[in-house]
């Protein structure tokens with residue numbers, strides 16, 4: 022027993038106990054840990070399962086070189102053989118054209134919003150981009166269909182798929198580019214102005230290069246997302262078994278439509294295997310784009 | 324090169340907030356003028372109006388006159404970009420362009436304004452880096468990124484970048500505040516060299532630095548927070564430090580502030 026006087030006199034100067042961990046705190050800590058790992062497992066298990074199944078079912082075809090070099094011309098559902106070149110090429114071509122249209126529009130819009138936008142017009146543009154972000158892909162597809170097929174009576178073609186995908190891609194590019202531009206420190210803009218460099222030149226030669234890899238990453242991730250879009254393809258881009266590069270007429274195959282084409286075949290059919298293989302190919306393509314984005318991302322200068 | 328600056332009745336605003344009121348002063352050519360005063364009294368704000376950097380901030384505006392050899396910088400038809408080519412600036416924090424090499428940083432102002440002549444750019448690179456007292460340290464790695472230098476080296480790189488466009492006037496906003504004593508001395512020596520060619524205005528919180536490098540000193544103060552800052556007293560540095568005419572100046576310099 023120590024009295025106040027003892028303590029004041031330093032008679033009972035026991036060292037502070039730094040080892041004891043309170044029971045309830047340890048319990049709460051443990052509980053939080055368990056919850057966290059459970060949540061992680063719930064999220065990851067289906068993912069691994071899907072990847073595993075797709076790889077197991079579709080991997081066999083992918084190791085044949087014909088998968089990468091041949092189309093499905095002359096191959097029926099009951100016959101083995103053929104490849105996915107037509108669909109891979111269609112997917113890449115449409116993604117490329119989509120990027121070609123949406124990257125300039127998206128990046129310039131973001132530059133406007135971050136570097137120039139003030140007042141009502143900028144708020145309106147930003148609001149519109151927000152709305153566009155929320156548009157479901159099937160609505161984008163139907164919108165293009167309504168404008169070009171219903172109103173102007175045109176034939177479906179790959180370019181219209183690209184236009185629908187552009188509607189989906191622009192807002193993601195605007196948003197990611199905006200974020201990257203905002204990360205560029207104002208110091209750099211001021212340093213450039215102080216050298217007597219005009220604003221447009223400051224943006225093109227200092228701000229954009231500084232944010233470059235971040236912007237590219239955003240574009241690649243956006244591209245990876247729209248490559249898997251299916252709804253606009255079902256409406257605007259009918260499947261074909263042949264290789265074609267004609268954007269403006271006729272049908273063009275893509276991996277999602279190739280999957281869709283044979284998805285209700287019986288398990289015993291060779292076409293059934295090709296559905297899995299096409300799915301795996303699409304996953305791999307998207308994975309490569311994602312990885313590319315991740316590799317470029319950290320090289321960012323901001 | 325080197326021009327004089329005459330400021331008259333300058334009031335500076337951030338939106339509705341009047342940050343600085345009624346500044347009138349003259350900066351003679353080929354001299355170093357130091358701005359001193361407590362934090363928030365508007366030293367940076369005044370400095371930034373001298374090369375029209377103030378108006379980069381949304382809502383910022385200026386009343387009064389700033390004359391460069393008699394020509395009003397805020398006159399109609401004056402292009403702020405042209406003003407900034409004539410009046411260079413070094414910032415408190417070193418801010419080399421992260422995407423550019425040391426060489427490209429130095430000549431950024433020239434290249435971004437369309438100078439392509441490689442030989443001339445190389446000459447100016449060496450000249451400016453020598454001028455900024457950095458040449459010997461970086462001459463073997465001109466093609467390495469400018470962001471890879473030490474803080475003090477980066478600041479000298481920024482000075483090299485500012486003098487590469489051969490301005491008439493050089494504005495420096497606390498250029499040594501992020502630096503160690505040795506880099507600080509290097510930059511002070513540099514300022515002494517530079518004043519033979521440029522008119523220099525420097526903001527500093529370091530009294531010794533003001534006493535060491537400047538020819539005249541301007542003391543700014545503000546009556547209370549939220550009130551605009553004012554120029555209290557300006558005179559030759561020796562007068563300000565040894566024999567100021569106002570009590571407020573003396574108190575601030577001797578550290579009996581507030």
Ligand SMILES: Nc1ncnc2c1ncn2[C@@H]1O[C@H](COP(=O)(O)OP(=O)(O)OP(=O)(O)O)[C@@H](O)[C@H]1O
Nearest residue numbers: 337340342360361362363364365366367368369380
């Ligand atoms: N961008 C801005 N927007 C609004 N007010 C500002 C802005 N920059 C500065 N001010 C205000 O203007 C006044 C003067 O600021 P200024 O930066 O010129 O002070 P200073 O003397 O340079 O201070 P310090 O020594 O701390 O750098 C302060 O009241 C500050 O809050």
Ligand SMILES: [Mg+2]
Nearest residue numbers: 366367368496
């Ligand atoms: Mg300041």
